[in-house]
Amino acid sequence: MDSRELTYFVAVAEELNFGRAATRLGIAQPPLSRTIQQLERRLGITLFTRTSRSVALTAAGEVLLYEGKRALEALTAAGRRAQRAGDPGLVLAMKATIDGDLLEKILAQFAADPAAVEVEVRIGGIGEQAMLLRAGEADAALLRLPHEDADGLAYEELLTEPDVAVLPRTHRLAVRDSITMSDLDGEQLPYWPGSPPNGGPLVRDAAQLMQLISLGRTVALLPASVQHHLRTDLTTVPVTGAATTTLVIAWSPDARSHSLAALVQAAVTASPSAGPFRSTRTG
Template sequence: MDLDLRKLRYFIAVAERLHFGQAAEALHITQPALSRQIRQLEHDVGVDLFVRTSREVTLTPAGEQLLHDAGRLLAASHAARDRARRAGEDGRHLTVGFMLGIDTAPALQCFAERHPDVIIHLKRLRWKDYDQALLDGRVDVGFVRLPLVPEGLSTMFLYNEPFTVALPADHPLAGKTSLSIDDIADEPVLHYADADPAWNAFWRIDPRPDGSRPRSGPVVHDIEEIVEYVRAGRGVMFFPSAIASLFPRPHVTYVPVADAPLGGVVLAWDSTRHSPLIAALAEAILETGPLGR
């Protein structure tokens, strides 16, 4: 039986709160009605999703797996709805994703001048789901950083980015004009939450050129947490130089890392989509010249 997306939304509400009453209140339905929907969903998938006792509600292993997959399933359904809506608007809409620190303005201005009838929507992309946003159609095309993990994406290389490392301002190495990886080999490195392992490995420089592994610092969810952990001396973090310039802080210093591998920025899109608007954006980039310089 196909999954009912409405029941899936109900499941997520309970799984996130582990409390039927609170979930029912958030969904604006009665608790008995919610319980019936969850039991029906369990019947549909053929396994128990929750363990219910008089004191608590917990997820079964099957429930944990479904919760892991449910967000992407709902995102894919929303993306399908948005694509249908855009198609019904004569295809004159382009949703462009971007990561922080990537200067998209010259290319988008050139594109807009050439195609004044196209409405451009901008959406910030984050490390934890930028690849899925491209594959499920939440964005049509994206300015993103390597490494791109999944198959099914086409890319156009744009430019390389040097690494910098974020250090506490009172760190003994903070006053240097440049550092090597060996200089900071003993520092714990923060760890991106919910990121693909390849993303973490690349941006943590793991392994190091000599085969060693960096010490692990706290897990971080956004740039604000990164800056605060660095400021507190809990770990260091490698950044593209463009990101460092966006977040100046009096208690954090950014120092170039001379021997770090170069990062890369690409234009990426779903290989199965053949959109003339994506091709036109690529042409605009070629006309304006390399970005990031």
């Protein structure tokens, strides 16, 4: 198979309509149909069941759709990583306010290394950072586990901290020294892209979340270090028995950049539990 065949197949598999797939690809329908037929003959399998009214994937087609999309994404990422390798700088992706107050220390530590290069810090929405890594658009990312997906990525742990409740200063619980999870019963909690709806608001970035908390539309459980970045109309309260999250620096296990290795080392050195460089973990 080549990438053109896979691209054609994925378009038909997602549209389940040869006409719409051809329009999406910007080609005529007959060559698209011939390409799919040739692919089926060469593989010796049927990818689609076709009637005069419908097109459906077979079990083999379902497998090829999953694997084909991964292969196309890997090809695209490989090209982007090659372009990134030709760029003298590094791109570090992160969400706003999740760095555990380590970003400035990491960058200062890295700047002292002979392999240091310019670092572009790319602030994105919730859930975007790992996607940027896999797509080859970032060299490293600061992620919060277990809330973000590190599957297939290499990473080093930097900081583990408990969650705290982030509340408006006028909230009934804001004057408490600490609360329990049961104290939050009945409160609207947000949910994030990729997580199931829970009746609360869908939140895509930190600024939106803080605005919703300020308006009394939601409360949130966030890492304790968020208190250093809060608006003046918000406050945090410790939560007894709250879950913990771990800040990690993640990168593609296929990366071969000396500057990237130096950035990871700088992050580990700047972390509160700094010690000898630890073995790489892969999600």
